[in-house]
Amino acid sequence: MANFSFLRDKPEFALFAADCIYAEEALYQSPDSCIKLTRTALDAAVKWLYLHDRNIFKTRSESLFELLGDISFATVIGRRLLRKIHHCRKLGNQAIHNEKSFTQEDAVKCLSELFEFVQWLDQRYGKNYTPRTFDAEEIFAAPSLKTEICGIKMNSPVLAASGTFGFGEEFADFVDLEKLGGVMVKCITLAPRDGNSGVRIAETPSGMLNCIGLENPGVEKFLAEILPRIQNKFNVIVNISGASVEDYGELAKLLDVSGVAALELNISCPNVKDGGIIFGTNPKMAAAVTSAAKKNTGKPVIVKLSPNVTDITEIARAVESAGADCVSLINTLMGMEINVNTWKPTLGNITGGLSGGAIKPVAVRMVWQVAQAVKIPIIGMGGIRTAEDAVEFFLAGASAVAVGTANFANPNVTMKIIDDLENYLARQNLRSVSEIIGKVVF
């Protein structure tokens, strides 16, 4: 019989221990009462663990069930126990306990004791069992968010989307930039641009319209002044845009320098007349721009796709064939707002790009479609505000995600998403995001 004496000085566990001892005694009387008591004991133990050691949330909770559930005796009560564990998990999530008198070591010991106890019952019933030992590191290991996409090592699969995060350094006070998978910096063009004039931003239900028009300091200033400041702080992914195929080639060449992790070709900006979306809506042009960049750089080339097309998979296939290492999607959806008092368009540019929560279902659909069409990795974006939103993109087939408009409402949102993503993985008994990529179930 297992020795539960170590639990006796822990008041919450006294009941559990007592139940176990009763269960032992009950076995001699009737197997039914033994099962009942054992169930109560296991329940109490699991509940207690979930409620009293916050680190347990970082365990693979399903393995905790497995741990109990794969014991043949426990299969009798397995289903009910599973339901209870789910309930306990919910309770545990709701509970906030800062006292940690029960250590991980105690928890592992307790699980071993539980196992021994059930093993002992099992023997009495004459069933077979395999002795097991429990390793604290294995049970309590936190999931890892580290990932690698087209050769770029990332501390997490959560990036900042271009145009919504400046050059990263502006967010240093709010965000631990190292935790991000990278920053897709504001779009860079060959010559500096002032962007569009007039009103450039309008709030919409669950989103915003913008027509910034690629305002940026130009590649020369970026290389001379900005890159040296940011290059060692995070993966710098430079978003580039040109007015011609040759522009993309030239920009790619100029940016083939250390400190740049990858290039993101913006072939999908709906807010400029010279270039941008023209390349992103025509498969041949999209392929030509991709080849031009690939020929002029050793860096991974990410091509950013436009949602303003009938069939996004056609463009995705074209850029993959032209050598793209990765695709990112979606850019903004072309939209328009009219002021009913002046009867004029709200935006100076007349139309603008719609982003934010409102576009998420379109983005998820497109990521899912592109994931069926190409083999290269996908960075998904469009309306991501929470870890759950990010998970939808992973399930649809994205290997990483980028957060855009949500940074304006909460500059710290990427950190919250990263923390919550880690908790989600732990709750789902997963060790990394790779286990859910493309795993949507039909």
Ligand SMILES: Cc1cc2nc3c(=O)[nH]c(=O)nc-3n(C[C@H](O)[C@H](O)[C@H](O)COP(=O)(O)O)c2cc1C
């Ligand atoms: C104000 C603003 C500026 C943007 N600038 C760029 C840009 O320079 N280059 C680019 O590729 N995408 C740009 N985007 C698009 C975003 O990177 C992102 O693809 C899009 O907004 C969808 O994600 P979200 O809904 O999370 O914002 C911009 C978006 C906004 C809202």
